Amino acid sequence: MTSDPSTDPAGPRDPTGPRDPVGPRDPEGLGTGEPDLGPETPRETAAALARTLSGAMHVAFAVLPGMGAVRAHGTDGVPLPLVLVTTAAVVGIYVVASRAALRRGEADRSDRIDLLLPSRGWVLALTVVWMASTVVSSAFVWIAFPLFFLVLFALGRVAGPLALGGVTLWAVMAPLLSKETGSLQIGEVLGPVVGAAFSLIAHAVYRRLLIEADRNRQLVARLRAAQSELADSERRKGIAEERQRLAHDIHDTLAQGLNSIVLLSRGARNAHPEAAESFSRIEDTARENLADARRLVRDLADRAPRTTLEQALRGVISRAEMLGESPRWELRIDGTPRELAPAQVETLHRAAQSLVANVQQHAEARRCVLTLAWWPGRVSLDVVDDGRGFDPSTPTTNHDGGDGLHLLRARLSRAGGSVAIDSAPGEGTTVGLTLPTLTQETDA
Secondary structure: OOOOOOOOOOOOOOOOOOOOOOOOOOOOOOOOOOOOOOOOOHHHHHHHHHHHHHHHHHHHHHHHHHHHHHHHHHOOOOOHHHHHHHHHHHHHHHHHHHHHHHHHHHHOOOOOOOOOOOOHHHHHHHHHHHHHHHHHOHHHHHHHHHHHHHHHHHHHHHHHHHHHHHHHHHHHHHHHHOOOOOOOOHHHHHHHHHHHHHHHHHHHHHHHHHHHHHHHHHHHHHHHHHHHHHHHHHHHHHHHHHHHHHHHHHHHHHHHHHHHHHHHHHHHHHHOHHHHHHHHHHHHHHHHHHHHHHHHHHHHHHOOOOOOHHHHHHHHHHHHHHOOOOOEEEEEEEOOOOOOOHHHHHHHHHHHHHHHHHHHHHHOOOEEEEEEEEEOOEEEEEEEEOOOOOOOOOOOOOOOOOOOHHHHHHHHHHOOOEEEEEEOOOOOEEEEEEEEOHHHHHHO
16 A cells, blocks of 8 residues: 655545454463464475475485496596596585575574575576586486476576576486487486476475465464454453442442541531531541542543553554564654544554555555654544555455455544545555544543
8 A cells, every 4th residue: 555655644544444353262262272273284284395305405415416426437437536526516515505504594583484405696506517517427417306496496486497497408418418429318308307397396386385384374473463452452341340340339438438427527517516627627538538539430430541542553563563574664653642532542543453454465565654643633644555556446345354445434434533545556555544633632
């Protein structure tokens, strides 16, 4: 959502519909159990396959260069020093690159699954050295099979398949390039081609598993965030109910007792004029304490624990940041913050949750800025992202099962506010919310 998140929105504009999160509950209904995702998740499957693939790479580069060296010297008659230098170059580059990948994995503490295979530069260097080794002897051609996987995993979605085709072609033509034969046999062609095809299929399957594992991780993070929010909501509700109970108890006991003291002292003063001064002091003291008790009752009943709007928005951003690295979130505060009614804080809080969820799920944005601005008589919240945008004039259906934009408008309308949207395909989105604050200011 957004045209340019670097600009501060001057006026209200607005988003998609809020949705109250529902968190997972444990068997006792305490709301603290972990989500049960079954005995084996896609992430566990992908991690097991990653260990298998990386282990297979190590075995292949430990066995195939040695086999090639034996055949190159024993069958093809290549001088032993040249064979040893060639073999050492291939194995040495792979070993150094693998150790660098291992150090990279130890430094990277993220949750993503890493094969810990050589990086792009090392794979390119290894490919060049392998090509040179096949010129020395076609016996080294079989190193192409583990190399198929390396170029696919290291060079990306576009360069990987292109490099795979180049490695396959070189593996097929190697016997001709080394001048060991004048023509190619069917096995010399089908072997590399079939191997490359199977490598491509295995790579596609593994990538699909990685996608499922990432979706699974995000789902667990959302469930835990919703669970945490539900637990916090229940805690606040419990505190509010306890305050109400205390307010009723104080009103029904202490306040009533102090009121009785006021009445009794007033009657005693009239019955005993000689002690009127003492009874007046008793009445005044009881009145002061009665006033304190009534203020305490009002505070307990009307001012249940609340959070400020800024705190609520920072909580929304913190939960969003737990779900992934993108987009980059920023909260800006303009003007002097004022106290809002709890219902107004709740309205903007829920709206912000919905808008942030929409940015995460649909906008494909790199950056999103939330701007909370305080104006005379009103407060505005703008959510600006640099995502793919959309056409606000085109009727849309909320795909994530949320309340929808029309329900967000209804929520703001009930609170006396408004919603505005500025967006276009490919230009990001700006959503602005505005609520009046005059009523709260007057009450204060």
